[in-house]
């Protein structure tokens with residue numbers, strides 16, 4: 731959950747400022763820590779919630795949801811009339827996520843889908859106010875191509891790990907780093923998007939569709 735490039739004292743300070751989480755979120759964080767599930771963590775969770783609040787997003791598609799941690803931050807911020815799509819390739823993750831959503835009282839606003847997130851996005855009709863991308867990193871360019879037409883004008887494309895522990899700044903031979911480098915190039919060269927990479931934790935790209 732920690733950054734590889736933020737000064738560790740600054741990071742400790744930043745996380746020390748965060749208010750305590752409720753029982754369900756705290757339990758998800760403890761489970762993720764114990765089982766090495768790579769969740770966004772509370773600092774980025776709050777950024778996702780803030781983006782939902784300021785944009786008024788109600789119809790949200792998440793790609794790569796794991797145990798539903800980031801889904802819960804999005805769904806709570808979007809409110810009871812929201813429709814949030816959870817997607818993950820692992821049915822065991824989905825089963826665990828469902829239980830957390832029930833306990834948090836948000837299950838009616840979340841549609842849980844298992845399978846490939848890109849295929850599921852293509853299959854789900856309609857436009858979205860916000861698409862959050864956290865799938866395997868080599869797939870980021872494919873996500874860019876699939877997500878852009880599915881965002882409404884003024885909608886947000888948000889992606890985690892866009893600084894990839896700083897590896898994006900070096901010459902890369904691996905598919906994950908190359909995928910993120912290409913994604914970052916695509917968002918900044920798109921005429922349809924206005925992107926900013928926020929160097930919080932592992933780098934969060936926030937792009938508004940014009």
Ligand SMILES: C[S@@+](CC[C@H](N)C(=O)[O-])C[C@H]1O[C@@H](n2cnc3c(N)ncnc32)[C@H](O)[C@@H]1O
Pocket residue numbers: 768769770771793794795796797798799800801817818819820823845846847848864865866869
């Ligand atoms: C980094 S974790 C997601 C963490 C989650 N967003 C959070 O912060 O709570 C990535 C998840 O995406 C799933 N995944 C990766 N590529 C996928 C794909 N193409 N379709 C569906 N799920 C995918 C993995 O199974 C894994 O659970």
